[in-house]
Amino acid sequence: MRHDHLISAKQLSRDDIETVLDRAAAIDGGEVTPETDGVLGLLFFEPSTRTKMSFDAAMKRLGGNTVDMGSVESSSVKKGETLADTVRVVSGYADALVLRHPSEGAAKLASEFVDVPLINAGDGAGQHPTQTLLDLYTMRENAGLDDLTVGIMGDLKYGRTVHSLASALTNFDARQHFVSPESLRLPRSVRYDLHEAGAQVREHTDLDAILPELDVLYVTRIQRERFPDENEYRQVAGEYRIDAETLEAAREDLVVMHPLPRVDEIAPEVDATTHAKYFEQAHNGVPVRMALLDLLLKSGGEGDE
């Protein structure tokens, strides 16, 4: 990889993705044991469980260490410090930074103020490229990455994992079907990028019509907090729920994924089916992030793998 920073999935070529996934597979399979004595700075400006812990675990499994800003309430951010200043200071303590922030564009801005590699771990409704890498890893393990029909369902407007995944899938021979309420369609910017990339894309409000075609169904939470009216949320939320009965119409080898946390969009009864891959997907976060950190720290932002 030749990137100083990982800000958006749009940066990732097919070669980049395969380099990370191959490295992750080698780490996962015990074929390579990369090591580092580096320090990773964890800057999480909003709550996170999986992403933060998996980065922490990944760095420690590589033999490195982490420094953690802690919660916003206990940091200088509470005193009104800018993001630019925070990352400048912490970049002096660490060899790479991971940033989660509630504002779109935060990772891009932060990257302009640091000399160490910076990884976007989610910026508002923007992008979440490392989630995408582990999503692709999971897809590759279970369904391959070419000649794939993928359904992506839920909150497509604000779902940063969706934006990154949609962009990354344009590197592969994938047909993308987006399923959401009209009010939560993909944002204009993502549709623009998909169009520019020549992606095969269709949008739907109903899963039924396309479910039997799908190799992968990627479900995201419809975020109640986005709806001004609770009744409006209730009307659509139930329609975007997957249960055992829904999946009767699906192919036997359909892979169901979810970036988690889920609320009620996937019924617990689905967990026991062969379709359910979301916990495996979460577990894949560690080897994939180990691979990414290994590559970024080795390249020092300049080299190649």
Added chain:
Amino acid sequence: MSEDADRELRVSKIRDGTVIDHVPGGNALKVLSILGIDGSGGETVSIGMNVPSGELGKKDIVKVEGRELSQDEVDVISLIAPMATINIVRDFEVEEKHRVDRPDRVTGVFTCPNANCISTAGEPVESVFDVLDEGVRCAYCDTIVREDIAAHVG
């Protein structure tokens, strides 16, 4: 005297400076905002607003005394006034006449309409927008602005 020239006289002639003509009616103040002219710099500025125009229906004319615009400034004006013509005036004569060209990127001109964009959050950066075939796109949050771009100047 031609009809156009007669209309030009609605705004006083300048000795040295720049005349920006064929700005869509009602956008003259946006042009000044793009140029960073708010009166505090002491420039003498004349504006004609909603002047009848064969090409545009109604157009604005902005005359800035004592200042010759750079090509970069001119190009940014193209985003809200694609038909604009720029006349550089020296000693009451039009010495140079330019059309505007769309730039690839503009900095510090537009404010991102996405209230959750980091560029609007008091950080030490200027706004940056990439110019698309139709509209502009925030380089931080990717928001695309297509309609009424002029409303986002400032």
